[in-house]
Amino acid sequence: MASSPKLNAKIPEGALENKWTKYRSTVHLVNPANKRSLEVIVVGSGLAGASAAASLAEMGYKVKVLCFQDSPRRAHSIAAQGGINAAKNYQNDGDSIYRLFYDTIKGGDYRAREANVHRLAEVSGNIIDQCVAQGVPFAREYGGTLSNRSFGGTQVQRTFYAAGQTGQQLLLGAYSALQRQVGMGAVQLLARHEMMDIVKIDGKCRGIIARDLVTGKLERHFGHAVLLCTGGYGNVFYLSTNAMGSNVTAIWKAHKKGAFFGNPCYTQIHPTCIPVSGDHQSKLTLMSESLRNDGRIWVPKKQGDTRKPTEIPEDERDYYLERRYPAFGNLVPRDVASRAAKERCDAGYGVGASKMAVYLDFAANTERYGKIQATKLNLHNPSKEEIMRLGKEVVKEKYGNLFDMYKQITGEDPYELPMRIYPAVHYTMGGLWVDYNLMTTVEGLYALGEANFSDHGANRLGASALMQGLADGYFVIPYTIGEYLSEEIRTKAIPTDNEAFVKAEAEVQERISKLMNIKGTKSVDYFHKRLGKIMWDKCGMARNKEGLNWAIAEIRKLKEEFWKDVRVPGEANELNPELEKAHRVADFIELGELMCIDALDRNESCGGHFREEYQTEEGEALRDDEKYAYVAAWEYSGEGNFNLHKEELKYENIKIAARSYK
Amino acid sequence: MAAGGFVSVNTGNAKDANNILIPKDDADAAFNAAACIGCGACVAACKNASAMLFVSAKVSQLALLPQGKIEAKNRVLNMVKQMDEEGFGNCTNTGACEAECPKEISLENIARMNREYLY
Amino acid sequence: MSHGNMNLTLKVWKQKNKNERGRFETYQAKGISPDMSFLEMFDVVNESLINEGKEPIAFDHDCREGICGMCSMYINGRPHGPKEGITTCQLHMRSFKDGDTIVVEPWRSAAFPVIKDLVVDIF
Ligand SMILES: Cc1cc2nc3c(=O)[nH]c(=O)nc-3n(C[C@H](O)[C@H](O)[C@H](O)COP(=O)(O)OP(=O)(O)OC[C@H]3O[C@@H](n4cnc5c(N)ncnc54)[C@H](O)[C@@H]3O)c2cc1C
Ligand code: SF4
Ligand code: FES
Numbered sequence: 001m002a003s004s005p006k007l008n009a010k011i012p013e014g015a016l017e018n019k020w021t022k023y024r025s026t027v028h029l030v031n032p033a034n035k036r037s038l039e040v041i042v043v044g045s046g047l048a049g050a051s052a053a054a055s056l057a058e059m060g061y062k063v064k065v066l067c068f069q070d071s072p073r074r075a076h077s078i079a080a081q082g083g084i085n086a087a088k089n090y091q092n093d094g095d096s097i098y099r100l101f102y103d104t105i106k107g108g109d110y111r112a113r114e115a116n117v118h119r120l121a122e123v124s125g126n127i128i129d130q131c132v133a134q135g136v137p138f139a140r141e142y143g144g145t146l147s148n149r150s151f152g153g154t155q156v157q158r159t160f161y162a163a164g165q166t167g168q169q170l171l172l173g174a175y176s177a178l179q180r181q182v183g184m185g186a187v188q189l190l191a192r193h194e195m196m197d198i199v200k201i202d203g204k205c206r207g208i209i210a211r212d213l214v215t216g217k218l219e220r221h222f223g224h225a226v227l228l229c230t231g232g233y234g235n236v237f238y239l240s241t242n243a244m245g246s247n248v249t250a251i252w253k254a255h256k257k258g259a260f261f262g263n264p265c266y267t268q269i270h271p272t273c274i275p276v277s278g279d280h281q282s283k284l285t286l287m288s289e290s291l292r293n294d295g296r297i298w299v300p301k302k303q304g305d306t307r308k309p310t311e312i313p314e315d316e317r318d319y320y321l322e323r324r325y326p327a328f329g330n331l332v333p334r335d336v337a338s339r340a341a342k343e344r345c346d347a348g349y350g351v352g353a354s355k356m357a358v359y360l361d362f363a364a365n366t367e368r369y370g371k372i373q374a375t376k377l378n379l380h381n382p383s384k385e386e387i388m389r390l391g392k393e394v395v396k397e398k399y400g401n402l403f404d405m406y407k408q409i410t411g412e413d414p415y416e417l418p419m420r421i422y423p424a425v426h427y428t429m430g431g432l433w434v435d436y437n438l439m440t441t442v443e444g445l446y447a448l449g450e451a452n453f454s455d456h457g458a459n460r461l462g463a464s465a466l467m468q469g470l471a472d473g474y475f476v477i478p479y480t481i482g483e484y485l486s487e488e489i490r491t492k493a494i495p496t497d498n499e500a501f502v503k504a505e506a507e508v509q510e511r512i513s514k515l516m517n518i519k520g521t522k523s524v525d526y527f528h529k530r531l532g533k534i535m536w537d538k539c540g541m542a543r544n545k546e547g548l549n550w551a552i553a554e555i556r557k558l559k560e561e562f563w564k565d566v567r568v569p570g571e572a573n574e575l576n577p578e579l580e581k582a583h584r585v586a587d588f589i590e591l592g593e594l595m596c597i598d599a600l601d602r603n604e605s606c607g608g609h610f611r612e613e614y615q616t617e618e619g620e621a622l623r624d625d626e627k628y629a630y631v632a633a634w635e636y637s638g639e640g641n642f643n644l645h646k647e648e649l650k651y652e653n654i655k656i657a658a659r660s661y662k
Numbered sequence: 663m664a665a666g667g668f669v670s671v672n673t674g675n676a677k678d679a680n681n682i683l684i685p686k687d688d689a690d691a692a693f694n695a696a697a698c699i700g701c702g703a704c705v706a707a708c709k710n711a712s713a714m715l716f717v718s719a720k721v722s723q724l725a726l727l728p729q730g731k732i733e734a735k736n737r738v739l740n741m742v743k744q745m746d747e748e749g750f751g752n753c754t755n756t757g758a759c760e761a762e763c764p765k766e767i768s769l770e771n772i773a774r775m776n777r778e779y780l781y
Numbered sequence: 782m783s784h785g786n787m788n789l790t791l792k793v794w795k796q797k798n799k800n801e802r803g804r805f806e807t808y809q810a811k812g813i814s815p816d817m818s819f820l821e822m823f824d825v826v827n828e829s830l831i832n833e834g835k836e837p838i839a840f841d842h843d844c845r846e847g848i849c850g851m852c853s854m855y856i857n858g859r860p861h862g863p864k865e866g867i868t869t870c871q872l873h874m875r876s877f878k879d880g881d882t883i884v885v886e887p888w889r890s891a892a893f894p895v896i897k898d899l900v901v902d903i904f
Contacts, residue, residue, distance in 0.1 A: 055673040070841065071904040073700060074849040090680060126676070133676035135669045135730045137693040137723065144683030162693055168848055169696060176668035191904065214896055243843040277816045280784045282824055283845045405846065408871050409818075474673045523831040525824070569836050574798060575897040577839055578831070699850030701868065702903045703860035706853070706888035713892070750892055762860045764847065764868045 004645035007260070007633055010435040011115040016653045020119040023436075024479050028486035035060035038485050039493060041208055041223035043195045043250050045072030047167070047466060048449025049229030050174035051473025057181035059478060061485075064221060065178065066193045066210060068245055068580075073175045076231050076243040077469065080167020081402065082288035083149065083159035084466040086124040091148055095156040097121045102654060104464060107153040107333050108429075108457020109607035109623065110656050111263070111631070113649065115436060116454050123475040124467055128160055130474055134173040138162050150293050151462035153333035153661075159463045164288055164401045170466055174473070193219075194580065196508045197253045198226060198445060201500045205254075205445035209504050213580065216573035218505050220496035224488050225444045225481060228254060229473070232428040232450035234267070236588045236595065237540070238532020240425035241273060241286040247584040248591050251432050251451050259440035260633040260645060262433035262453030264591065265599035268460055268608050269541050270426035271297075271337035274409050274419075275357045284424040285409055287360065288402055289462040292330045294365040294395065295419070297321050297337070299358050303348040309359055309418050320344055328661040335459045335608045335621075336661060338423035342541050343619060345422070352420045361418035366391035423541060427465060429456045429608065430595075433633040433647070437480035438472060441633075444484060448472040453631065458607025512572050515582050520565035524581045527562045531555065531585070531592055539596050544612040548600040555593045556640070562589060594634060594642055601644060604628045625656055667720040667741060669730050688726050695722040697765045704759030704767075710751030715759040717741050718775035719767050725778050738778040784825065785814025787874060790882040791826065793838055796895050803895065805884075808838075815875035819862065820845060820852060822874055839898040845870040854899045855886040 003009075012023040030038065038061050042053040045067040057063045067075060087100040100121040105112055128146070132138065138160050139147040148157040162169040181187040192213040199207040199220070207222040233248035234240035255261045272287045272295075298317045305312065320340055322329045332340075341358050344350065351357050370391030374382040377390075392415050396403065406414045432440045432447035434454055439446050449469040456464065538551035562585070570576040605614040605621035606628070614622040630646040637643050684692075696719070704715035721738055724730030730737070753772060760769045789810040796803025810826050817825070820842055827837035841851040852869040856862035862872045877883065885899065893901040 051673075058672045069843060069849070069851065070902070071700065074843060074851055076844070076849075079844045079846060079848050088679070125678075126674070128679045129676035130671075130673060132679040132682060133669065133671045133729055135692075135724050135727050137689050137696050137727065138679075139693075140684055140686045140689040142686050144685055145680050162696075165697065165848070168699075169693070172696065177671075177673075180668045180670065243849065244845060245843045278784055278814055280814055280817045280821045280825060282818075282821050285846050405871070408847075408867060408873065411816075411873070411875060478673065521832075523828055525828060567831060567834075569831055569834075575839060575900060578837060699848060699868070700903070701850035701853055701861075702888055702890075702893060702901075703853065705892055706855070706860050706890045708890075711890045711892045748892070764861050764866060764871075766866050 001630060001646060001648050003648045004633070006441065006635070006645050007433070007647045008435060009113065009647060010437060011113070012436065016114060016118050019115055020122055027479050028482050030482055030486050030489060032060050034489040036062065038062065038488065039064070039223045040481070041066070041221055041226045042229060043208065043227065044075065044229035044231060044449070044451070045175070045178070046075035046077035046229060046231055046449060047171055047174055047469035048451070048473045049075070049227070050171065050178045051470050052227055052229060052448055052477050053187055054174060054177035054181050055474055055478045056481070057186035063181070063187045064190060064223065065187055066190045066195055068192065068194045068213060070191055072178060072189065072191065073172060075171060076246050077167045077171045077466070079243060080466055081164045081286060082290040083151065083161035083166045083463040084127070084170065084470070085151065085158050085461070085463040086128045086160060086467065087121055087158060088125050088128060090146060091157045093156045095158050099156065100124060100158065103154045104455065104461060105457065105654050106659055107461040108459055109621070109659055110457065110625070110629070110651065111606055111649065112455055112457030113631070114651060114653055119476065120455050120468060120471050123471045126475055127467060127470045131170060131173050134177060136162065136169050136173040138169070149290055150331060151289055152292060152331045152337065153328070153461045155328070159290070161290065164290070164399060167466060170470065174470070195230075195250045195253070196583070197504050198257050198442070199500050199504045200257055200442065201494060201498065204443045206494055207496070207501065209501070209508050211508070214575050216571070216576065218508055220501040220505060222494050222496055224485060224491060225446065227446045227448055227477065228432065228451050229448045230451045232431070233588070233591060234425045234428055236531070236592050237425040237535045238528050239276065239281060239284050239536070241270060241284050244283060247587070249584050249587045251447065252587040252591055254432060254440065254442065254445060256636050258442045258636070259445060259447070260433040260635050261430070261594060262631050262633050263430040263458070263598065264595045264634065265539065265602065266429035266458050266608050267425060268334055268427035268429060269338045269423045270334055271341055271423050272360060272421045273424035273426070274406065275352065275354060275422040285405060286424070286426065287406060287419060287421055289334070291360060291399060291402065294398070295330065295360040295362050296364055297330055297358055297360055299344045299349040299351060309351070309361070318349070325661045332661045333459055333461060335610070338541060339610060339619070341423055357420040357422045359418040360421045362395060362414065363418070366395050369394035425536070425540070427460055429453065429458060429460055433631065437483055438477055439484065446477065446481070448477060458609055512579070515566070515568050515579065515586070516572050518564065518566050518568070520567045522565050522567060524566060524568065524578055524585050527558065527566060528581070528585045528588070530558055531589055534558070535592050535595070539592070539599055542610050542612050543599050545600065548596045551596045552593055552600075555589060555596065559589045562586065593640065597642060598632055598634065601632060602628055667724070667737070669724060670733060682728055684727060692723045692726040695719045695726065695767065695771055698767050699765055701764060703762045703764060705750065707758045707762040708751070709756065709758070710754060712753040713745050713750040714753035714772050714775070715763060715767055715769070717745055718771040721775045721778060722771040725774065734778050738775060742779060784812050784817065787813040787815065787877070787879045789813060789877065789880070792882065792884045793898070794886045795838070795898055798897055799894050813874050815873065817874045818845065818870055819856070819872040819874065820870050839900050841900050842870060847871045853888050853901065853903065855889060857884055860888070
């Protein structure tokens with residue numbers, strides 16, 4: 001297999017360990033005087049967007065930042081809980097850049113690009129240094145050093161964290177760096193603004209059309225380059241752990257204007273989320289993977305057991321992850337853990353009212369911590385109650401906010417009863433295809449963070465999204481953008497009365513009018529929920545040919561119905577949340593179709609993509625490296641038509657092997 | 663309501679993270695102050711429309727950490743100036759903010775900020 | 782569609798924009814489940830308003846798990862409602878009783894002008 005001529009990944013020559021260092025020091029530079037006249041638009045203010053915007057502004061570029069929330073600090077990254085990986089080896093447990101690189105490639109089921117992943121591992125340590133310098137209050141040991149915990153798919157402790165609010169603390173760090181630049185006039189901030197389309201002139205991306213969400217006015221913004229840092233598209237499933245506003249619109253619009261979409265079907269279903277409680281459910285809440293450090297997952301050995309969990313004796317419990325995967329146990333990667341939970345529930349061993357849940361139990365480790373505390377405090381023969389009380393204090397300190405959250409939502413106390421959890425849509429590995437510079441197939445248009453496809457292959461390891469977002473923004477794009485912008489120093493700012501801007505704005509306007517004028521009978525949510533159900537049933541944790549074909553036909557029907565019968569109340573020239581949703585859902589419907597097409601094309605199982613036709617006798621994913629060791633990059637070629645381009649994945653530094661966590 | 667709450671450090675060249683040792687208690691206190699979600703309940707609940715709890719949470723987080731110490735004084739001055747310019751009122755210690763804060767940010771932060779402001 | 786069996790009366794602040802005057806509007810929230818969050822209760826009310834051809838209630842929200850700080854509103858005279866230490870999106874309907882009347886207003890502070898209904902300008 002050879003890569004499509006339309007896909008040049010621009011991976012630098014040389015040995016893997018030297019590629020980035022060498023490239024970084026030879027990439028073209030832009031001199032300070034020229035930087036001042038080069039404008040960069042950053043769409044999105046999450047970890048990727050805020051870190052990129054702050055860094056580029058510090059370097060001297062003129063930067064504009066957009067986000068749809070009222071403040072950049074509210075981007076979805078704020079909700080990340082568990083932590084961020086870095087190959088610091090502070091625990092002296094054998095970690096290294098190579099090991100982080102290896103774990104990530106293996107975790108991604110050998111479907112990620114070696115050079116990008118190695119670069120990610122190389123800069124991971126700098127991220128922690130940078131964040132600490134900004135004042136991010138990471139958890140610490142009594143000696144004053146940084147503390148680490150374990151995440152899935154690894155056997156070292158390399159995850160840095162701030163209680164269960166790591167994303168919040170990292171984002172506030174990046175946000176403060178951004179605000180510093182805003183204060184100095186280097187960044188112009190456009191909050192409550194939504195990007196509606198990109199503008200292309202002579203094949204290059206030269207700006208965007210945005211909607212001021214408060215007034216409804218359309219605006220034209222010029223940029224020598226545009227960075228899409230708009231996050232993931234998990235909400236195509238309606239229910240996910242993503243924030244309500246997370247959407248695909250920015251990258252979908254870019255896709256329709258020529259940016260190829262990489263691996264759209266790779267979706268991460270997170271094993272530990274609070275189960276659905278009814279059809280009113282609007283979103284699902286994650287219980288961080290860090291809980292699997294101390295929680296043991298089990299179901300009763302007897303089908304349909306209705307006893308209270310605390311009444312089921314030890315030998316009647318099936319700790320199925322420890323049973324099936326003794327080497328990694330409860331810390332297997334997410335795709336493996338999710339499928340195992342589904343397998344048990346489908347087989348009739350599920351718990352709770354819906355029977356679609358498994359237990360995540362902290363009792364054993366609470367007791368263990370209690371005993372350690374008792375010894376520390378020199379308590380002789382402490383009672384069981386005493387031990388559990390001391391243990392709970394330790395657990396509370398580690399996971400307090402998560403336990404509170406669980407109790408709020410379910411009304412049950414996880415200090416007393418095990419949590420009930422079930423897998424839920426969480427993250428999208430797919431996204432816009434980018435080269436080594438993070439540039440899409442449209443010149444001058446970049447994608448960073450969850451919005452690109454680059455580093456996680458078919459399955460992302462826990463605590464690696466925050467790492468990737470900040471790597472892209474702080475340490476990659478500031479260098480790689482020079483390669484393009486150094487050629488643009490003679491391009492004067494293009495006035496926005498240029499016909500390309502006028503035309504793009506008119507198209508957006510037309511679409512808004514169309515949506516407003518359907519005046520149908522069904523709400524936007526009605527369509528979104530139906531789409532979500534199709535996607536979850538047929539393109540979720542398990543997929544097959546028949547189901548995917550059915551889903552594609554259903555989605556096409558749904559699309560037709562949407563454009564005939566959706567009702568968008570209110571007006572276009574005011575704050576109108578229903579109109580915002582309508583735009584997003586219209587794009588999700590189109591994306592859903594492409595996801596199913598991609599899943600249908602990939603006749604193998606890998607990572608989060610599990611095709612029922614392709615599994616081992618033990619129910620493990622069965623890859624086909626002969627035929628499918630490629631990135632699927634889809635080109636839009638008009639309404640419902642997509643052409644496949646393949647980027648061959650070559651493994652020169654890692655021996656590609658069956659992925660085993662046994 | 664965003665000015666000045668930062669440590670002046672550019673991207674790159676930060677030294678190894680474990681070169682700065684921070685006692686666990688200070689790190690925990692900084693984290694507790696940093697847990698503010700910027701929701702504005704404290705301002706809304708205050709009869710003076712004062713943003714002291716919110717602002718002091720940020721000031722405290724950074725003042726508690728060695729990285730932020732150097733600029734502590736200036737940071738307070740800037741943030742208080744900004745708060746005044748944006749028309750937020752003065753704090754008269756009614757405690758309504760603390761009572762309504764969903765993240766249970768403590769009034770101690772206001773006291774800590776006043777200390778930074780005065781000395 | 783019915784989700785549960787609580788019925789509530791809502792008095793909600795409606796205001797078209799910054800310049801126009803606002804007023805309280807009364808709505809019936811029917812078939813509410815105690816497992817819903819306060820915002821999910823709003824979703825149900827909005828869905829039926831849209832089905833009846835009326836304007837839904839505008840409110841800010843995003844994460845729905847207590848971390849983004851967007852779901853600002855006064856509920857029965859208190860920011861984020863009657864329970865301590867949580868945001869509106871974390872407030873569940875089990876904190877209310879069948880038949881209750883709930884008053885919902887935007888942040889009432891000169892510092893935060895109303896953009897629409899419950900949406901205010903904080904930053
Ligand atoms: C509940 C939860 C917990 C998580 N925990 C972890 C964890 O512990 N560790 C980890 O590594 N990862 C975690 N993740 C994943 C991680 O948080 C995300 O992948 C990451 O934060 C994405 O960052 P981002 O900068 O790419 O995008 P986001 O933070 O999603 O930001 C997107 C930005 O784009 C803007 N935007 C989007 N569309 C438009 C548009 N059309 N116009 C204008 N602006 C737009 C938004 O306003 C926002 O500012 C978690 C995810 C979830 C859902
Ligand atoms: S009420 Fe608490 S969380 Fe909200 S802005 Fe004020 S200090 Fe921050
Ligand atoms: S919606 Fe984010 S805090 Fe409530």
